[in-house]
Structures are given as C-alpha cells and as structure tokens.
Amino acid sequence: MAQSEHKHRLAGGGTPSSAKIQSQTTGKQVTVTDISYVDEDGHAYEYPVFSKTRDFASAITLLAANGTQVTAPTHPATPLTPAPHYGYQGNWSISWKQGTGTNEQNATLSWKQTGYLPNPERQGPLVPNTLWGSFSDIRAIQNLMDVNVNGADYQRGFWVSGLANFLHKSGSATKRKFRHNSAGYVLGVFAHTPADDIFSAAFCQLFGKDKDYLVAKNNAHIYAGSIYYQHTSFWSAWENLLQNTIGAQAPLVLNAQLTYSHTSNDMKTNMTTKYAPRNVVYPEIKGDWGNDCFGIELGAVVPIESQYSSLFDIYSPFLKFQLVHAHQEDFKENSSTEGRYFESSNLTNLSMPIGVKFERFSENDRASYNLTLAYAPDIARSNPDCASSLLVSPTTAVWLTKASNLARQAFIVRAGNYLSLSSNFEIFSQFGFELRGSSRTYNVDLGSKIQF
Structure with a gap:
C-alpha cells in the first residue's frame, strides 16, 4: 500500500x-x-x-x-x-x-x-495625497498675496515674486510618508480704490514634484490665479469698544481673498519584484490626471501701535477663516496591463488661524521687519480617499486608497522684511514655517513691487 x-x-x-x-x-x-x-x-x-x-x-x-x-x-x-x-x-x-x-x-x-x-506597491496613496499638495500650494499663494498688500503704500503698480513651497509628511505604521515640493513665479497688479481700499490680482505658475518614498513619483504643473480685496474701517462703534477694553484706538482691517489652481499631474510607478510572483518583472506604469483647488479666505486684523516695546512698533492681532476645497479627477493607467483605475476624490478643509503680527520700522520708514505667530486649528474637514481597482480585474480587484492626512492643528511662524530702494520700488522677502503633529511645511518668497 x-x-x-x-x-x-x-x-x-x-x-x-x-x-x-x-x-x-x-x-x-x-x-x-x-x-x-x-x-x-x-x-x-x-x-x-x-x-x-x-x-x-x-x-x-x-x-x-x-x-x-x-x-x-x-x-x-x-x-x-x-x-x-x-x-x-x-x-x-x-x-x-x-x-x-x-x-x-x-x-x-x-x-x-x-x-x-493590494500589496503596498499597488495601493497608490500618492494619488489622493496630491490633494494635500494642492492644499499647501493654495495656502502659500494666499500668504504671498497678503505679503504683497502689506508692503509699501503705493497707489497702483505691479509686483513679481518667486515662490517655493515644501511639504513633508511623516509616515506611520499604517500611513505612508510623502513629500510635495513646488516652485515658480507670481505676477500681480494692485491698486487703491477711490475709497482707499486695496485691490490686488495675481497669476501664478508653479512646477511641482511629489513622491511616496516607495515606487511612485509625480511631476506637477500648476497654474493659479488669485484676487484680494482689503477694506479699512474706522467704524466709531468699533473704536469706542477698543478704547474701552484696551485703551487704544486702531482701525479694523477686513480682507477677502479667492484663489483657484489647476494642477496637471504625470505619475510614474515602478514596482519592484518584492511582491511579484516568481520570474515576473513589472513594466513602468504611467498615469495622468488633473486636480482643481479653490481657496476662500476671510480675515480681520487690528493694527495697534505699541508705545512700550523697543522690539516692535505695531502689533496686529488677527483672525482668519480659510476654506479650501480640492478635487482629484478619476483616471486610468492605460500604459500597462498592470495599470489601475482611480476614482475621483475630494479634500475639504476649514481652518481658523488666530495669532498676532509684530512689526518694526526703521527711522525713515524705508525698511521694516515683521514676525507672525499663529495657531491654526482645522475646525472642519473631509479627508480624501478614492476607490481603486486593477484594469485587468475591474470588478474583483477593488480597494480603497486613503491619503496620509495632515494633523488637524498647526503652529505657524513667519518672518519677513520690506526694503524701499526708491519712492517707487520696494523689495520684500518672507520665510514661513508650519508645524503639525506629523508634517512640516516651509515657504520662501522673494519679490519686488513697483509703483507707476
């Protein structure tokens, strides 16, 4: 037997x-x-x-x-x-x-x-993570618009600036780390209205790169536009309230900003043999899609003269509401039989930065420096995720791709300076840093403003 x-x-x-x-x-x-x-x-x-x-x-x-x-x-x-x-x-x-x-x-x-x-190389979290890149770019552009408006008090003119933005998200046991870097230029115009309010509009072009530190890399081409409006109010009721509470007089400066960006993404995925069956080598997988992002900002600032500090001349408490909505288009990676289909996803975030800006001016007012400290909680959010599938098995190889989301509280530090080289020409620069529980964002701006 x-x-x-x-x-x-x-x-x-x-x-x-x-x-x-x-x-x-x-x-x-x-x-x-x-x-x-x-x-x-x-x-x-x-x-x-x-x-x-x-x-x-x-x-x-x-x-x-x-x-x-x-x-x-x-x-x-x-x-x-x-x-x-x-x-x-x-x-x-x-x-x-x-x-x-x-x-x-x-x-x-x-x-x-x-x-x-899906094995880690197939999951594709870099796709919804690009929405956080769009979010970061919008915030950087909004900040630059604010920097421009608060420089020299010219009647009308144009401005140009370089902008660099770096977002680094740490990983965890369940979420993959990623980074988003972008840099480019911004061209803008500005004018004082007859009521002495300020209007500014700008066009921006950025070139970005994203990577997930595993198998995927993305090249991004970003176009953006922004409009900014600022109104200074000397409302008597407001001045009386301020005088009775802190014993000072200061205007109430209100601002509103609308920003839109479109990002063209081109992602390449090079899977290794780590999760492949024996003797199988995967080809490079390519996919392209677009992200659309809208940003709305409403803010209020109270610039108060300081008579007791030798470090700064004005301190300006402020409160803002920043709403950002980003949309990722659905797309297929048709370049390979190993390609995937990613459905669309969305990111919505409402934050409420609150802080204070300190400013110091030179004796002839031709130069100044400033320091901003702020706390920015995200008071409402919808995190991005998208349904994904393999093109070879569209109904059975299905999973949910989740983004590596940012923490919901941020501490912000910004430092900048302005220098007037003539009565019609000013240069400015600013460095910004945003710290969250699992991410760091850096912004660098350098530009000039010309009156005509």
Whole structure:
C-alpha cells in the first residue's frame, strides 16, 4: 500500500499544476491522507487567474494498480483559507470523483474568490495625497498675496515674486510618508480704490514634484490665479469698544481673498519584484490626471501701535477663516496591463488661524521687519480617499486608497522684511514655517513691487 500526504503547488501563471500519484508496484493500492496547498514564492495570488471563482478539474489524479482500490482523503468540513497574503483573497475546497475504474480517483479543486488585498506597491496613496499638495500650494499663494498688500503704500503698480513651497509628511505604521515640493513665479497688479481700499490680482505658475518614498513619483504643473480685496474701517462703534477694553484706538482691517489652481499631474510607478510572483518583472506604469483647488479666505486684523516695546512698533492681532476645497479627477493607467483605475476624490478643509503680527520700522520708514505667530486649528474637514481597482480585474480587484492626512492643528511662524530702494520700488522677502503633529511645511518668497 502506498500512503502519502500530498502538497499541491501553484505553478507559473497561478494555475495549479496537475498532479498524478500512481502505484508503480503490481497489487499495491494508493491511499492519500491529506491535501495541502503550497504557494512556494508567497506571491502566486497576484495572478489574475484567481480574480474570479472557478474550478480546476482533474487537478489531482490518484491511480492504483489494477484490481486494487484508491483511498482519497475525506472532504474537509470547511473550505481551506490560505495563509495571510497580498493579492486575490479566497478559499479552496476539493471534491473527488471516481475515474474510469475503482482504482482511479480524480480531484476537482474549487477556488472561491472573496476579495482583494493590494500589496503596498499597488495601493497608490500618492494619488489622493496630491490633494494635500494642492492644499499647501493654495495656502502659500494666499500668504504671498497678503505679503504683497502689506508692503509699501503705493497707489497702483505691479509686483513679481518667486515662490517655493515644501511639504513633508511623516509616515506611520499604517500611513505612508510623502513629500510635495513646488516652485515658480507670481505676477500681480494692485491698486487703491477711490475709497482707499486695496485691490490686488495675481497669476501664478508653479512646477511641482511629489513622491511616496516607495515606487511612485509625480511631476506637477500648476497654474493659479488669485484676487484680494482689503477694506479699512474706522467704524466709531468699533473704536469706542477698543478704547474701552484696551485703551487704544486702531482701525479694523477686513480682507477677502479667492484663489483657484489647476494642477496637471504625470505619475510614474515602478514596482519592484518584492511582491511579484516568481520570474515576473513589472513594466513602468504611467498615469495622468488633473486636480482643481479653490481657496476662500476671510480675515480681520487690528493694527495697534505699541508705545512700550523697543522690539516692535505695531502689533496686529488677527483672525482668519480659510476654506479650501480640492478635487482629484478619476483616471486610468492605460500604459500597462498592470495599470489601475482611480476614482475621483475630494479634500475639504476649514481652518481658523488666530495669532498676532509684530512689526518694526526703521527711522525713515524705508525698511521694516515683521514676525507672525499663529495657531491654526482645522475646525472642519473631509479627508480624501478614492476607490481603486486593477484594469485587468475591474470588478474583483477593488480597494480603497486613503491619503496620509495632515494633523488637524498647526503652529505657524513667519518672518519677513520690506526694503524701499526708491519712492517707487520696494523689495520684500518672507520665510514661513508650519508645524503639525506629523508634517512640516516651509515657504520662501522673494519679490519686488513697483509703483507707476
């Protein structure tokens, strides 16, 4: 009697290889006590053959000598679930059927597909994370508009500035780190209205790069536009309130800003062989899509002259409401059979920066420096995520791609200076730093303002 435990291996392409156990000795019967399933390289369930429920007929043949019988193992009471793995999820069951005689048994292996678990290289979190890049760029542009308006008090003119923005998001056990860098230029015009309010409009072009520190990199081309309006109020009721509370007089400066940006993304993914089945090398995967982002800012500032400090001449408490909504378009990576489909996703964030700005002027008022300290909680937010799937299995290889979201509280420090080189020409610069629980953002601006 030949007795054995059979290990059934998954062959190339993910198809279970046919196995035949046969008695080589006359008069000997065959008995198999158990069947086990072996994924030799640990990644066979990445094959599309497991993307749907199916049967593998005659996967095992037991053949004993003539005149003897075959003893097959009893059917398991429950289907067998493979060890934890990436790729297609499911379970196995087996059924035996007599062959041409009593000395032959054939097994049909049945695979029931139940889901899909993408390996880290397939997940694609950089796609929704680009919305945080758009969010960061909008905030940088809004800040630059504010920097320009608060410089020299020219009647009308234009301004130009370079802008660089760097966002670094740390990773965690469940979220992948990423970074977004962008740099470019801003061209703007400004004017005082007849009521002595200030209006400014600007156009911006940035070039950005994103990476997830694993397999994906993205090149971004950003166009943006912004309009800014500032009104200074000398409302008597406000002045009386300020005089009665802090014993000072100061105007109430209100501002509003609307900013829009469009980002063209071009992402490349180069998966390694770490999660690939044996002898499989993945090609480069390319995908492109657009992000649209809107930013609205409403603010109030109270510039108060300081008579007791030698470090600054004016301190300006302020409160802002900043609403940003970013939309990521859906797209397909059609460059490869390993491509994915990403549905659209959205990011909405409402923050309320509150802080104070300190300013010091030179004796002739031709130069100044400033320092801003602020706390900015995000009081309402909808984090981005998108449904994703493999193009080769659009209905069965489906998962949810989540972004690596920023913490909801930020501490902001900004330092800048202005220098008038003539009565019609001013240069300015500013450095900004935003610290969150798991991210850091840096902004650098350098520009000039000309009156005509």
